[in-house]
Amino acid sequence: MADVLVVADDLTGANAAAAGFARAGFRSVTASAGDRADVVAEMVSRFDVVVATTDSRHLGPSEAARRVAAVVRAGWPVHLVCNRIDTTLRGNVGATTRAVLEEVSAASDGARVVVLCAPAHPAAGRQTIGGMQLLGGRRLEDTEAARDARTPVRSSDVVDLLRDQADLGVAAIPLDLVTGHEPALVDELRRALAAGAEVVVADATTEEHLDRVAAACVAATAGTDLVWATSDPGPASVALARALGLAGSADGAPLLAVSGSATELTRTQLHQLSVERGAITHRAVRAGAVPDVDATARVLDEALSSAGPKDVVVLATVLDESDVWRPTAEEADAIPRALARAVRRNLEAHAVDGIFTTGGDVTAAVLAELGSHGLEISDEVVPLAVAGTLVGGPWDGLQIVTKGGLVGDAGTTVACVDHLRRSAEARRRQVTAVESRQPY
Incomplete structure (x- = not known):
């Protein structure tokens, strides 16, 4: 049983996510799943983190969701499932987020699953402020991401994107709470969960912010049966894995x-x-x-x-x-x-x-x-x-x-x-x- 299963929509993102987990001390592997999700089942017993690429960024939403669901089924059980999304929100962010949420819930015997969506990647110059995804301080629609030939980005609003693409119940956690007192952040997360949030979108501009959000998510649901998943470019998934106590086998294996x-x-x-x-x-x-x-x-x-x-x-x-x-x-x-x-x-x-x-x-x-x-x-x-x-x-x-x-x-x-x-x-x-x- 692996600690973490990451489903990525392209190979470059899969490699970047795997490298992030490897730096954190997790034994990581990338596997090209595509329409061959069975490869994932062969890897979960050997590594802490299995990162499977579905090559689905430019496919239709239904096919992208189908591939994500197949990978989750093939890799289950794991402690944490992560939907690796593009840092500039290209592709089927909503459809794949919903697919992870639904498939993890089904695999967990109907348990409630909530997705932490924290798309910031501070080391790469991607920040999330006010629910808006920024690239080098600029909104995505004002960057080259808006002119992508296959999947141009029309909006930087993460909350609207998730609602429009997949009709998800989304709660936003603003930067002032992320950077403020931890009890207030935990209380806000509890309120959002009590209101039925399916996805929590968190602002962040630094790695520390991601760590704070991850720790607060775990604290807010301590003693409950709620299952967390993630939808992010990688850093928030690493932060949540750590917060959940999945330290990785930094000491190795026999x-x-x-x-x-x-x-x-x-x-x-x-x-x-x-x-x-x-x-x-x-x-x-x-x-x-x-x-x-x-x-x-x-x-x-x-x-x-x-x-x-x-x-x-x-x-x-x-x-x-x-x-x-x-x-x-x-x-x-x-x-x-x-x-x-x-x-x-x-x-x-x-x-x-x-x-x-x-x-x-x-x-x-x-x-x-x-x-x-x-x-x-x-x-x-x-x-x-x-x-x-x-x-x-x-x-x-x-x-x-x-x-x-x-x-x-x-x-x-x-x-x-x-x-x-x-x-x-x-x-x-x-x-x-x-x-x-x-x-x-």
């Missing part, structure tokens, strides 16, 4: 080590990893000679569910000499595939910062099961142990270090996992872009 090697050296290396880095080791559950996929997946699920962001979880076919056996050729072929299937099931449900694999057959099976086309190699940690990222498939960009079962000395696996951790920390705040693994 690392997963997968071993299909039965060599004595591998057993020594895994023991050293446990001693030096506190790795949590688990045996694959065997049904005869081959791992039982269901039972092994359950073991790994329990391990990853309880693991912290600094932990290393190890899944291995062999941990000590008593585990060693001589499989047949058919069994030797089936073992890595079964192990890889158990791994994939868990990566669909748990985020990890990276994977370490030892054993050539297991590495190949894991890559195939994850739909990867191969590896983009970035470094050789030690001779014959390489680091890189997965290329292609839904786990595109995932950090990996891999080596053979007879590579290195007792400390090599520790060195590989340490390298993986450093690489993951450097990459964590980068935004990943993915494509669906499902065929068109």
Whole structure:
């Protein structure tokens, strides 16, 4: 379950929104949904924030709303749904705002949903004052936005736009309340909600204003079942996510080590990893000679569910000499595939910062099961142990270090996992872009 699902109407806006969440410490991904909303379902278990672009800015209102609703359904459940709108209000702002409101309400078993619409983007020179959207201090109709060839902007009035495009019940929160005493702001929000507001449009000229509004929204509805959503270019969504306590996984996720090697050296290396880095080791559950996929997946699920962001979880076919056996050729072929299937099931449900694999057959099976086309190699940690990222498939960009079962000395696996951790920390705040693994 992701913390935040963002539905954007174009790719540029999606990337900008994802970058904003990444800067705030959220693990973010962009996905091109369009009429393929199913890609979103593949991503929500792996990232804090999934930003899906529907490419709907220049479509008709009904089709734009349909695409938004499909993305919300595919990504549900999440803690917060955000409708990423253009900073100059181009496109189907009203239709997509209503689509988010209605779809989140339906997904929440009919709960009341209210949308915070705070279209200011202070860092980009967009402010909202008196319910009017300004670009560099000028009304939108006095800027180049009014001459856009496909979706010209006729008015800067955010409230009127929402009412005209989607017949929404809108309440405006003026700047004097946003910048005044917090209790007065909270009281005004409560009055607006009591009067039946579906959308709250808030003025803002600075990031601090957005934080104040977000905090007041949460305070005004504390102890109620009301569900908040957002409609904004991104900064207000980040502010509301923080106010809701969705801090993002700035500390990262566990690392997963997968071993299909039965060599004595591998057993020594895994023991050293446990001693030096506190790795949590688990045996694959065997049904005869081959791992039982269901039972092994359950073991790994329990391990990853309880693991912290600094932990290393190890899944291995062999941990000590008593585990060693001589499989047949058919069994030797089936073992890595079964192990890889158990791994994939868990990566669909748990985020990890990276994977370490030892054993050539297991590495190949894991890559195939994850739909990867191969590896983009970035470094050789030690001779014959390489680091890189997965290329292609839904786990595109995932950090990996891999080596053979007879590579290195007792400390090599520790060195590989340490390298993986450093690489993951450097990459964590980068935004990943993915494509669906499902065929068109």
